[in-house]
Amino acid sequence: MASYGSVGSSAAVPHAREADGERRYTAWRRWPAIAIGLAGVITVNYMGSNGSALLRHTGLASTDDSSTKAPALSVSNDYERNVLGHHIADGLWWDHLVQRYQPTTIEIETDCSASWTVLNPDGTTEATYVGTSFVVEFSHLGMHTLELELDCDGTSSQDSSFSYSVMSKHVRYEVRTLSKEDREDFLDALVVVYNTNQKDGEAKYGSKFRSIEFLVREHLYGAAAKDCDHWHDDAGILTHHMAFTLELEQSLQAIQPTISMPYWDYTIDSYVYSASTWTNSSIFDNNWFGAVDDGGADYVITEGRWAYQTVMQNAQDWSGIHNPYGLLRSPWNTNPTPYITRSRYTYGVKDGGWTIPDCTNFHETADVEWIGDLFSSLNGELHGPIHIMIGGQWDFADASFNMSHAVSAESAKQMSDVFLLASKYLWRQGYLRCPESCSSDTPVDECQCSCPYTKDYSDDEALEFMRDRGLVDMAALLGEDTFVGDAGFTGFKELLDLVCHVGHAGEMFTSAAPYDPTFWPLHGVAERFLSYKRIAAEWGITTINETWGYRHGKVMSDTHVVCDWDSVAHKSGGVESMELPACTKGVTCSGHRADDILPMGDFLGNGDTYSNVEWYNFTRPWNEDLPYVYDSYSSWPGCSEQGIFFFESASHSQPEGATQADAASVGGVAGHVAAGRLRPGFANAAAWWASRTTDYERASGFTRERGLVREKCRSPGVQKPKQKRRAPCLLIRCLNGTFVRSTEPTKIEETWATRPPSGVGRVGMI
Numbered sequence: 121m122a123s124y125g126s127v128g129s130s131a132a133v134p135h136a137r138e139a140d141g142e143r144r145y146t147a148w149r150r151w152p153a154i155a156i157g158l159a160g161v162i163t164v165n166y167m168g169s170n171g172s173a174l175l176r177h178t179g180l181a182s183t184d185d186s187s188t189k190a191p192a193l194s195v196s197n198d199y200e201r202n203v204l205g206h207h208i209a210d211g212l213w214w215d216h217l218v219q220r221y222q223p224t225t226i227e228i229e230t231d232c233s234a235s236w237t238v239l240n241p242d243g244t245t246e247a248t249y250v251g252t253s254f255v256v257e258f259s260h261l262g263m264h265t266l267e268l269e270l271d272c273d274g275t276s277s278q279d280s281s282f283s284y285s286v287m288s289k290h291v292r293y294e295v296r297t298l299s300k301e302d303r304e305d306f307l308d309a310l311v312v313v314y315n316t317n318q319k320d321g322e323a324k325y326g327s328k329f330r331s332i333e334f335l336v337r338e339h340l341y342g343a344a345a346k347d348c349d350h351w352h353d354d355a356g357i358l359t360h361h362m363a364f365t366l367e368l369e370q371s372l373q374a375i376q377p378t379i380s381m382p383y384w385d386y387t388i389d390s391y392v393y394s395a396s397t398w399t400n401s402s403i404f405d406n407n408w409f410g411a412v413d414d415g416g417a418d419y420v421i422t423e424g425r426w427a428y429q430t431v432m433q434n435a436q437d438w439s440g441i442h443n444p445y446g447l448l449r450s451p452w453n454t455n456p457t458p459y460i461t462r463s464r465y466t467y468g469v470k471d472g473g474w475t476i477p478d479c480t481n482f483h484e485t486a487d488v489e490w491i492g493d494l495f496s497s498l499n500g501e502l503h504g505p506i507h508i509m510i511g512g513q514w515d516f517a518d519a520s521f522n523m524s525h526a527v528s529a530e531s532a533k534q535m536s537d538v539f540l541l542a543s544k545y546l547w548r549q550g551y552l553r554c555p556e557s558c559s560s561d562t563p564v565d566e567c568q569c570s571c572p573y574t575k576d577y578s579d580d581e582a583l584e585f586m587r588d589r590g591l592v593d594m595a596a597l598l599g600e601d602t603f604v605g606d607a608g609f610t611g612f613k614e615l616l617d618l619v620c621h622v623g624h625a626g627e628m629f630t631s632a633a634p635y636d637p638t639f640w641p642l643h644g645v646a647e648r649f650l651s652y653k654r655i656a657a658e659w660g661i662t663t664i665n666e667t668w669g670y671r672h673g674k675v676m677s678d679t680h681v682v683c684d685w686d687s688v689a690h691k692s693g694g695v696e697s698m699e700l701p702a703c704t705k706g707v708t709c710s711g712h713r714a715d716d717i718l719p720m721g722d723f724l725g726n727g728d729t730y731s732n733v734e735w736y737n738f739t740r741p742w743n744e745d746l747p748y749v750y751d752s753y754s755s756w757p758g759c760s761e762q763g764i765f766f767f768e769s770a771s772h773s774q775p776e777g778a779t780q781a782d783a784a785s786v787g788g789v790a791g792h793v794a795a796g797r798l799r800p801g802f803a804n805a806a807a808w809w810a811s812r813t814t815d816y817e818r819a820s821g822f823t824r825e826r827g828l829v830r831e832k833c834r835s836p837g838v839q840k841p842k843q844k845r846r847a848p849c850l851l852i853r854c855l856n857g858t859f860v861r862s863t864e865p866t867k868i869e870e871t872w873a874t875r876p877p878s879g880v881g882r883v884g885m886i
Contacts, residue, residue: 383644
């Protein structure tokens, strides 16, 4: 069973009401309670309807009776000051939040002499310091205490003392905002995961280490089981992938403790790049995650860090699920190539007809109330297309069939991926069979899946079969004569044969998707979006119904069918018979029910296990025991650049004195600061720069593919009368909201015009 951390003594428990078994958060009316702190600094505590402070710790306590005011404590790291422009995790929940292992500057303003003791969560001393400013690295997770002693009269005796509470967590950043050093540390450690077997890794790095074969096997056992998909297409989609990502993150930290798992905010890419240029993103730099399709033979990555990255051979000795050639792949993916593969084409259709999910897609989902609808959208259109666009599918008679023409003629751009999903559905029902084993020298055309039951069918029988098996119900074009003709099939039997053939698919479009390194930063966006929704519900600007469940749809990936293979007889030697399993529609696959236990756990080192609903509760972003936070939940730069904000309605509660016009004029981080939901500080500087450069962008015909804005360097504050004027320079503003000053703008622009600077992408830092 999981143990949960509390929000803190000053945090309100979500006010809920029960109605028809549903748990709904009410839209609280929150008014800021303003108090003058000991240092004369205004502190805002957001109040719930019951009068309790919302989601905030008070991090200061006086340990004596002195009337001396406690100095205001400033805590920040380089990312907050120079990259994000705001506090990590948006400055929520804890007055002072620091990143574990990240050099952190602690500062106070006082004329007194200061001495410090940094206490770990267990009360042991981390370090001691002297002075009003020092840099410290917090090596533990959890709530630390900073003890301050002040000597104000020069007698070397303590005049007053204070203690401050400081929370330490790992921080997950957008991968392009990482420093080059931190990004290299992450990628280098990931390479270790991919190239160290489980036994050797555990011996060297400890029990938290997970090899890529361990992780792929775990995913295959969930997603490539014959009865149903235990991880996807139902309510367990997010809980499994959030826990799975943390499992890798802790493996990386076993190798290099300073690492946090970065996320890939692909809404930036959807905005900056077009459908034809999205592969130009720095994500696909050879030394980051590798090209999507570099023209290599057999669809293999041939250049860079992931060139010829191997897939485990002789996997039958490691996993109960593997392909016929003994490779650690889905059993229906008969691809014999022993390397990670990718293709932009799915049966000849570029990008499978998809585009990267964009801000409009997320905006449409933001206001749905039930988590079952959120899970469905995040499982499907908000992240699924990327799997198809990077993975792809091939090995079909492209000389005879023209799928691209067919989907274009029928205005069904996203039809090409239906074939693989239909193949998998028939495989689970037992109609599609794949060889159990093929020797390494078996020709590809002799190691293929097929449908033995339908080999002698006529066109009419093939059509009737597809209708009876539910294929036409979920993809109507499979039953249309015009589609069959446009694709070049002679009839429905030939179309069915292609479904039964399966072909070969890149890892990202299969149950072995974790083999592709782009898999790992992908799912952070979904968690961050869900967390933002939960936070917004706490603020009272949206509503969330957390009754466990899932919104099923009529699509090929969401069959909602469970097939019982336990009753199927076996021949001698463990070879399956041709007997069909009993399949039932409308039942929930195990792994998705609220009380089903996740296969991964022990994240706190005490043998902790979690059911779906326990993990959902554990990952409340304000949970003190959750070992990580995100750099921001409310900052979505690719969306805010377009004026698209989530939960921005002016009808929700605002601070006293705010007008409807005030609420309508701001959005995102700036809007939450203006509404009093987020602390100011760094966010004010970021908002100032954003407002300055937005006007410049519009006036200068700014090219977003280039991602730069130039402006004379200046400080957002008021210049002091005697301050020495700075040398002329230009301010380079990147689309992720970061800024770089340079006295050599021409050199930077020339470099940028030909290629992104080394180690940096078009949407990253220069």
